[in-house]
Amino acid sequence: DADVTQTPRNRITKTGKRIMLECSQTKGHDRMYWYRQDPGLGLRLIYYSFDVKDINKGEISDGYSVSRQAQAKFSLSLESAIPNQTALYFCATSSSGTNTGELFFGEGSRLTVL
Amino acid sequence: GEDVEQSLFLSVREGDSSVINCTYTDSSSTYLYWYKQEPGAGLQLLTYIFSNMDMKQDQRLTVLLNKKDKHLSLRIADTQTGDSAIYFCAESMGTGGFKTIFGAGTRLFVKA
Numbered sequence: 001d002a003d004v005t006q007t008p009r010n011r012i013t014k015t016g017k018r019i020m021l022e023c024s025q026t027k028g029h030d031r032m033y034w035y036r037q038d039p040g041l042g043l044r045l046i047y048y049s050f051d052v053k054d055i056n057k058g059e060i061s062d063g064y065s066v067s068r069q070a071q072a073k074f075s076l077s078l079e080s081a082i083p084n085q086t087a088l089y090f091c092a093t094s095s096s097g098t099n100t101g102e103l104f105f106g107e108g109s110r111l112t113v114l
Numbered sequence: 115g116e117d118v119e120q121s122l123f124l125s126v127r128e129g130d131s132s133v134i135n136c137t138y139t140d141s142s143s144t145y146l147y148w149y150k151q152e153p154g155a156g157l158q159l160l161t162y163i164f165s166n167m168d169m170k171q172d173q174r175l176t177v178l179l180n181k182k183d184k185h186l187s188l189r190i191a192d193t194q195t196g197d198s199a200i201y202f203c204a205e206s207m208g209t210g211g212f213k214t215i216f217g218a219g220t221r222l223f224v225k226a
Contacts, residue, residue, distance in 0.1 A: 004156070031212070040122060042202065042218040043157075050212075090156055094212075101145055101206045103214060105156030 003027045006091050006106035014114050019078040021109045023091030030096050032074035033103070034058075034066060037088040046089075049074055050096065081113040118217035120203050125223040132190040134220045136203030139184060143205040146179060148188045151200040151219065160201070161188070190222075198224045 004025045013019055023032065030051050035043040045058030047066040055066055063085060065077045078085055091106040120136040138146070144165050149157040163170045163177045163186070170177045176189040190197055200221050206214040 040218050042118075043216040048212070092156075100162055101212070101214060102147075102159050102162070103149075103157070105158065107154070107156045 002107065004091055004093055004104055004106040006089075006109045008109060009107065010110045012112045012114065013081055015082055017081050017113075019081050019111065021076045021089055021091075021111070023074045023076070023106060025072050025091075025093045025104075027093055027095075027104060028071075029093035029104070030071060031094045032068065033092040033094075034064075034074065034076045035090045035092060036060065037090060037108070043090065046076065078111075081111075083113045086111060086113045118203050118205055118215050120217040120220050122218060123221050123223070125225065126193050127225050128193060128195055130193055132188075132193045132197065132222055132224075134188045134190075134201050134203075134222065136186045136188075136217055137184055138186065138203070138205045138215075138217075140205055140215070141181075141184065145206055146177075146186045147202075147204040147206070147214070148175075148177065148186075149202040149204060149216075151202065153199070157202060193222075193224050195224045195226055198222055 007022050033048045034046040037043050044060050046064050048056050049068040052068050067075050089109045092103040094103050117139045126132045145162050147162040148160045150160045151157045163179050174191045178187045200219040202219045203217040204214050
């Protein structure tokens with residue numbers, strides 16, 4: 001089983017719909033992140049959380065919200081999806097106790113907004 | 115602000131060496147990374163180098179860091195078709211993964 005699990009893996013929705021992407025981890029890490037991947041742009045940080053009840057905006061947070069329900073769970077919501085939010089979304093985790101800063105990624109959630 | 119740049123595509127023949135280059139702007143970066151993304155999968159750390167090192171070798175992988183020019187490279191010796199993937203250069207201050215900046219990724223094609 002994957003250490004960082006994202007659901008759903010694929011989702012097609014329509015403009016204006018509310019969408020939630022969920023992430024759970026079994027690594028015991030305190031830090032969790034949501035990234036967005038677009039071709040030619042690499043990964044951009046949407047939100048990050050250092051612990052439960054800690055939420056921080058990343059580079060591109062407009063149009064998104066997050067919830068850290070437990071240390072192992074971090075969900076990303078699009079309140080009213082729009083076509084330019086079509087992208088591949090990755091959840092990642094890391095441990096504050098590591099010096100190397102290695103990030104551990106889920107397999108991604110591909111979202112298409114029509 | 116911080117930026118990481120890398121070319122988008124590289125094509126090599128099986129058995130040749132691949133060299134993927136990257137430039138970064140944040141001179142305070144503590145760690146420089148290479149992540150690999152295989153089709154349909156998330157990113158996975160391939161290797162990293164601490165900023166006070168010039169070179170790191172790990173089996174077929176050689177990482178070179180020129181801190182003066184803010185240039186990082188990844189050399190893959192004896193490239194195999196299984197090495198076909200997207201390779202992301204990244205930098206951070208370490209600090210538990212916070213504020214890692216990624217490049218756009220270099221897609222490596224390996225021709226048999």
